[in-house]
Amino acid sequence: MLKRILAVLFLFAFAATVAPSMDKAHAAGKTYYVNIDSGSLNVRKAPSTSASIITRMTKGKSLTVYSQSNGWARVSANGKQGYVSSRYITTRKTTTSNYRSKAIAVAKNNLGVRYRYGGTTPSGFDCSGLVGYSYRQAGKSLPRSAAEMATRGTAVTSLIPGDLMFFATGSPGRVSHVAIYIGNGQMIQSASSYGVSIASTKNSYWKPRYLGAKRI
Numbered sequence: 606m607l608k609r610i611l612a613v614l615f616l617f618a619f620a621a622t623v624a625p626s627m628d629k630a631h632a633a634g635k636t637y638y639v640n641i642d643s644g645s646l647n648v649r650k651a652p653s654t655s656a657s658i659i660t661r662m663t664k665g666k667s668l669t670v671y672s673q674s675n676g677w678a679r680v681s682a683n684g685k686q687g688y689v690s691s692r693y694i695t696t697r698k699t700t701t702s703n704y705r706s707k708a709i710a711v712a713k714n715n716l717g718v719r720y721r722y723g724g725t726t727p728s729g730f731d732c733s734g735l736v737g738y739s740y741r742q743a744g745k746s747l748p749r750s751a752a753e754m755a756t757r758g759t760a761v762t763s764l765i766p767g768d769l770m771f772f773a774t775g776s777p778g779r780v781s782h783v784a785i786y787i788g789n790g791q792m793i794q795s796a797s798s799y800g801v802s803i804a805s806t807k808n809s810y811w812k813p814r815y816l817g818a819k820r821i
Contacts (some may be wrong), residue, residue, distance in 0.1 A: 634669035634681065640695040641765070648687040652677035659687045665698065705767025705821075707743035712736075712785055712793045718801040725749075732782050735795040736769065739785065745821060751783035758819035769821060770806070772814040780816060 639646045645661040648668075652675070660683040662668060668682040668689070678691045712735060721729025725738055733751045740747050747754050755771045764770070764786045772782040784794035787803070792811075795801045804811060 634671045635696070636667050637670045637678070637680075637694040637696055638698045639664055639666045639668065639693060641693050646689055646693050648680065648682045648685065648689050650687055652679075652688040656688070660685050662689070667698075668694070670694065703767075704740070704743040704745050705765075708736075708739040708745070709766055709785060709787050709793065711739040711742045712801065713787075715739075715801045716793075716803070718795070720795050720797045720800045722797075724795075730795040730801060732784065732795050735793075735801055736783050736785055740821065747821070752780045754783055755780045755816075755819060758821040761818050761820045764818050765820070767821070768818045770818045771816045772811060773816055774814055778816070782814075786818065 639662045641664050645663050647658045648660045648662060649656040650659050662682055666682075668680045671679045671681070673679075673691050676691050677688045678694060680687060680689055680694075682689070715727055715730070715735065715738075718727055718735075719729050720731065721734075722731050723734070724730045725734035727738075730738065733749060733754060736751075736754065737747045737749060747757065751771060754769060758769065761768055766786060766788040768786045770784045770786050770792055771780045772784070773779050775781045782794070784792040784804075786792050786806070790806050791803050792806055793801070793803050796804070806812065806815070
């Protein structure tokens with residue numbers, strides 16, 4: 606009888622070791638925060654952009670991350686289990702203000718400033734002068750020319766506000782112009798014809814000259 610009791614106790618102890626309670630499992634996760642500039646982060650049923658969306662998270666919201674693999678994180682968010690892109694979460698709590706949005710705000714405050722070749726101040730900007738000035742005021746230092754700026758950051762195809770867009774206005778395939786993407790298919794730039802102004806990324810002049818974008 607004593608042997609049976611000991612055997613049962615052993616099984617309970619073993620089960621507790623290999624199968625922790627849901628509370629303990631949840632505690633094993635780590636708190637992350639949604640790190641996006643606009644819109645919402647999709648929480649999907651499986652680690653794929655084609656998987657169905659089960660909930661959405663806005664900027665700065667917390668979620669529990671259990672594991673990460675191949676660019677995806679398995680999470681608990683809004684009381685549901687799912688997956689999010691690891692690119693858009695961070696262990697540091699984000700705020701509504703960041704250097705990208707600050708750079709955009711600085712650029713917009715200079716709308717109407719005339720174009721000036723070699724200009725880097727509000728008395729006149731060339732394209733990279735505006736971008737460099739705006740980011741510098743936001744706390745980020747960038748190289749002087751558009752071509753040099755194109756060597757920084759991470760190449761992206763799905764743009765968010767603050768990404769730098771590069772164009773070839775001279776030799777084909779050679780970066781000679783830079784603008785800041787501001788969302789909703791628009792960019793802010795200092796163009797020789799209009800000075801600091803906002804244009805559509807689908808503009809008939811700019812679209813065929815677009816080379817790519819970088820996230821700083």
